[in-house]
Amino acid sequence: MTVLNTTIRRWSRFASGLLLASAALCVPLQAQVPAPEPASPAAQAPAVPQDGPPAGDGALDAARVDTFLDGLVPYLMAQGDLAGAVVTVVENGRVVTERGFGFADVAKRTPVDPQTTLFRPGSISKLFVWTAVMQLVEQGRLDLDTDINTYLDFQVPTKGQPITLRQVMTHTTGLEERMRHLIVLGPDHPDTDEQYLKDWVPEQIFAPGTKPAYSNYATGVAAYIVARISGQSFEDYAQAHILGPLGMQYASFQQQLPAELLPHVANGYRLGSGDAWLAEKTTAPGIGGLYASGGSMARFMLAMLNHGELDGQRILRPESVAQMFAPQPAILPHLPRMALGWMTSDTGGYDTRSHGGTTLFFYSWLYLVPERNIGLFVSTNSAGRDAAGSALRAQVWERFVAEFLPQRPIVAAGPGVDADTARAHAAALARVSWQSTRRSDSSYLRVVNLLSPVRIHPQADGTITVDGQKGLNGQLLRWREVAPWLWQEAHGRGLLEVKIEDGKPVYFSAGPFASVFGYEPFPAWRSPGWLRPALLVSLALLVLSALLRVGGVFVRRHYGVAAPVDARGLRAAQTLSITVLLAGVLAWALYAQAISAPGGVADYRDLPLLLVQALSWLGVLAALVLVWVAVRKPATWPRLRRFGSWVVALAGLVLAFVSWTQGLLTTGVQV
Template identity: 35%
Template structure:
């Protein structure tokens, strides 16, 4: 290809089929648009592996996840155009029946750039039953995360922020959001299969979700989005192709022989232009859209993921080109997008030489960084397993970033504190620049800032500390019976168990019960964090509260022992020897450290 002509459909087909094969994907749907037409729309593989039903490009809808947010933001911009909404007006102006923290300061412009200041949370985004979304507005009001930043201060991806904007649209127009978007966007553009409704209407064919197994795939019903404006849209490839054309053609398309204008050109420009960023050295956001300058091309895009579907919607405005891809199994987009860019635009490969002077500033950049979201709930605990990045600088001045999963990328400093990928292999379409300043690491929006951790906050130290504390407390199960037998014999065991030791053993029993509860009702699969903990999981974490009460009793009991020592001025004046008193004190300290860790990771919030 010379980069000036549309791709042949067979080229798109080859890229998708290769991804399906390499990543165990059941099915996919694609729309490729260029100029003023859908060049290619195709379906691949299975819509339902169990029945053998194939993906029909014109009939089979896929859940598009967070790409749904673009429909909400398009509706917001329509409201701005007709004077119903104002981007700079506090959202509380439109919400007489609801109250949200900061609604007298947070504007639609803040929400459109994910800078409303709200913390993030997983729990409640997906639900088990369709009945749970009947009153999603009240659900949003009760589950809205608290504000942890001032509005406009920090970009941090917020599902709930977009849902709040959807509620504003609904209240301002006095009709259900799904009906409003159907009337103002879906119907005018001929997006006949697209819907926010869950479950999808009976006249729509919705793909099943799929999980790969040894002999094929298990089929699953599509995930139910508990706060629908965050990601409940299902649509076909041609539906999303029509939406892409409208955005690429200044808000207008030809439909049924008529020119349909869903947005004014100026509104499209506003949505595509950068409106906010966490740092001038990294990519920011337009209104609703993620921005990226990747391999020499300007991308305006959004991704979407539910439990079984994975979606990419990317526009190349400089070329009037767009690509929509959705898989009904989890799979990466990098190979598809890289292949598309290679074939359609023929970008030049790039590599940057490092500056050895960067090594002199290694202390400013090196360290372990953790994302600054999930500060207020037990989901902070996920930062131990994901959400951290370790930065180091090589002797020749290359910044190396290692993710929690062990993936390493290399970056070269192009100006103080601003880095670009050393080679194309070190970048992805969502991560094309990095900045480090004043103890924070910034990536392309809408990723939140990552904060450099103190030594005691690092994952390695926290895990090691927890292990040492638990071993110390459990040592009582071995040490005290042996000690009692050596000094008094089994018959005198009751006399050996004084109040401090009984208090400690009570706490140890609670700790063992907690560990057992976690083992029997594992809370560490993502489903537990998204759908919410079961009753037994929550009861397990209630034990932490009982353990805290036990710790108070233990501290008092051991404190009385020390009081006796101080009064008598004799280390042997307590009910145990001086060595026993030191051991008791060590156990108390271990218990308090363990409770501090539970508090630090917000594990007490997991019970309720």
């Protein structure tokens, strides 16, 4: 049983992690690796040179920035077992520094060259899709508020009103997550963007414009629209209208890179001390398929900070850039909003525009502070130990702002609430099991929500904590209520806000990722609050029953006692049904392990999934047989055996109910 529980938990962590990875939402708030201990000299931010300019005077000193990065990045890489990293910083129309750390190829000891080494920025690629969309809007060939289906040769479902490009750019399409064909291994893999976009169109689980739910699929649709309207593949369009004009020589959306770029690709690693993996292929390249060096990303940052122009080459009008940077309406007014394709956030009191990117092996983030004309790009080519890649990109940015920009005081977002109100509100939130608005809801991946619900926990000091929301020190963040249904991070700027309807909490979100997803309650009939314990108890009872039956065989053999002959058929049916149910659970666990390799969910084979789905259907039949046995049990059975027949029947019904409610009975290979 312990092994089974461990396997299920591993599958839950894997699937949840991959969903977040594909969205590039491992934001600083969720960093999992503890910050370096202050006592460690290597972890200390370097002291300001006595003859250097004061921090934040508007002219970053390259030597100071290099010293800062040299003291921080190698330490974090060593702590997290990362192979290589790149950091570029720009300010006021110039490149301040471009730094490479570690190795692009560990086996060959090839160092990272910030100018030429190609990293995989992941979902930062989406910024180029939005740039392309805005270019076509400028030309009058696209409209942000027109039904996207008017631009397509297939139909995306809608709930009551059409989906628009504005909703695509703000991740409010309401579409569920789509995994199959998303990221596969090997640049020559046969999967295509047509397969990703057309072989199964995901369902719309919210009305468009009502809730944020980060959508890779919707971005893929936007890139496809760019291709259809322009008459070029997105890869060629981006090269001709963005990468080429900006002089991004070491950048490409081609998944099979041109020969001149191939020698410059950084290998991807799970751990820097481990083996390199095949190159990742994003079948719809606009979602996350960019290859780019740190130097090339610096040119993109310079262009965006300069209102769409670099070295006399204009990719966007100033008003288009301003429109992209402008926050859009949000469901929770106090939290960071989504701009047109850019995430907004507060870093050290500075209004930031950014986007993250996470692939299977590369962790990246691009940050802009328009008011200071500063940009920073950071990327690693390894996931690292305990998501160290995610922690590094967060710590580099947070510490950079603290070191080089004038400190701004933390301002309370409200006057506070009385202790009784805080306790009552915390208790109301704690009674609810929450699920992310960004989820796969019509396939077997729904089971992830059952296995990994989000819970809110009241603390003795009047604060609350939320599962998974950690600071840079690896500890759960504590939130204190500063106004009714509004919490502020203790000793920080982050906010958590709850939406109330009819006196009940119906939605909450927090921190930088509030612009792209939030949390809503599970329906009571399939809430993990009761269903997950029921599942575990039922599994334990079925395993115990199976062990007792096997043990009974050996005991009878030892004592030479014959098996009872009364109702032998019922006992056999009961034993077979229990075996089928446990075999189905084991099959799903083994299937989860089989797809846990990088790219596994996106690139699974059809037959194994169809087989485990068939076993789930047999499990439903087996549960009904157990009920039939419990009803037909003979009076000659001992009372304990008759009671036990109902116990295993109820346990079987719980497993059948889980299969039905969690998508394990879906037929076909949609995911």
